[in-house]
Amino acid sequence: xxNAVSTQPDPxxxxxxxxxxxxxxxxxxxxxxxxxxxxxKAVRTLISAVHAMPREEQLRVASDSSARWEQFRAAFxxxxxxxKHRGIISGLVRNRPSLDLPTEYDHFLRLF
Numbered sequence: 001x002x003n004a005v006s007t008q009p010d011p012x013x014x015x016x017x018x019x020x021x022x023x024x025x026x027x028x029x030x031x032x033x034x035x036x037x038x039x040x041k042a043v044r045t046l047i048s049a050v051h052a053m054p055r056e057e058q059l060r061v062a063s064d065s066s067a068r069w070e071q072f073r074a075a076f077x078x079x080x081x082x083x084k085h086r087g088i089i090s091g092l093v094r095n096r097p098s099l100d101l102p103t104e105y106d107h108f109l110r111l112f
Contacts, residue, residue: 011062012050019046019072023081026108029101030092035084046075065104073107082111 020043027034049071050058061067076082090112092099101109 011058012047014062015050015068015071016043016047018068019043019075022072022105023076026101026105029099029105030085030089032085032088035081038079038081038084042075042079042081045079046071049075049078069104069107073111076108077111082108086112 020039023034023039023042050061053061061071089109093109093112096106096109099105099109
């Protein structure tokens with residue numbers, strides 16, 4: 001009998017990919033070069049946090065947008081990514097309506 005292969009995607013891999021896409025879009029919309037090492041550190045921080053969760057919690061986070069953004073914000077802050085480009089982003093945030101970012105990105109912007 002062949003080994004049963006799970007058809008459910010790995011929640012950690014899915015979260016990692018989504019977070020990386022959000023970070024890339026965030027910096028692209030702000031017209032800033034992403035601080036690559038800090039981005040990688042933020043991704044590793046997210047993976048470590050989610051990996052430490054029980055499988056049920058991982059699945060909940062993967063399926064709940066609010067929970068995902070909570071984890072993304074925590075990784076963004078904990079990794080130190082929120083300290084990079086701080087002055088520039090703080091200036092941009094003052095005119096939030098001019099930023100071409102969905103409101104979800106306020107999770108990041110509130111840290112500036």
